[in-house]
Amino acid sequence: MMHRRKGSIGGVCFTELNPLFAHYARQEGFDSERLTQELGNRGALADMAQVPESAKALFRTALELAPEDHLRMQAAFQRHVDNAVSKTVNLPHAATVEDVAAIYRQAWEWGLKGMTVFRYGSKGEQVFELGVGETPETHKHFATCDPYACKL
Numbered sequence: 001m002m003h004r005r006k007g008s009i010g011g012v013c014f015t016e017l018n019p020l021f022a023h024y025a026r027q028e029g030f031d032s033e034r035l036t037q038e039l040g041n042r043g044a045l046a047d048m049a050q051v052p053e054s055a056k057a058l059f060r061t062a063l064e065l066a067p068e069d070h071l072r073m074q075a076a077f078q079r080h081v082d083n084a085v086s087k088t089v090n091l092p093h094a095a096t097v098e099d100v101a102a103i104y105r106q107a108w109e110w111g112l113k114g115m116t117v118f119r120y121g122s123k124g125e126q127v128f129e130l131g132v133g134e135t136p137e138t139h140k141h142f143a144t145c146d147p148y149a150c151k152l
Contacts, residue, residue: 070088071110
C-alpha cells in the first residue's frame, strides 16, 4: 500500500502510496489525510478500523499472502510461457529453513522456474523497509493492476 524505497537515488528515502489504492479510497469515500498518515506508519491496511474489509482483501501486501499463494501466481503465468517466470515469495523474518525448503519443494513439484524467496530482515539493509512499529506481516509491496480491471 505505502512503502519507503531507500537507496534508489543517492540513499534518499522516498515514501510511495499505491496510486490505485488512493484512487479506490477516494472512489469508495474512505480516503482522508489521517488514513494516509496511519498507512505511512503501518504500511498495510490489516488493522485499520476505518478501512472496509473489501479494500483490505483487494490491497493485501506480499507478506500477507501465504507462500502457496505466491506459487499459484507464478504457476498461472508459467503455464503460458516456455522460459522461466521470476517470482519472489516474500516471507516474514520468522521463516525457518524448513519453511524455505517446503516452498522450493512445492515449486519444483509444480514445475516452476525462476522462483526465489526473500525473508524480511535477512539483509543488513533493504530497499523496501517497514514503517515505525510495523511487523514483517505488514510489508508494503503492492500490485500494480487496477482491482476493477485485473483478470488474474
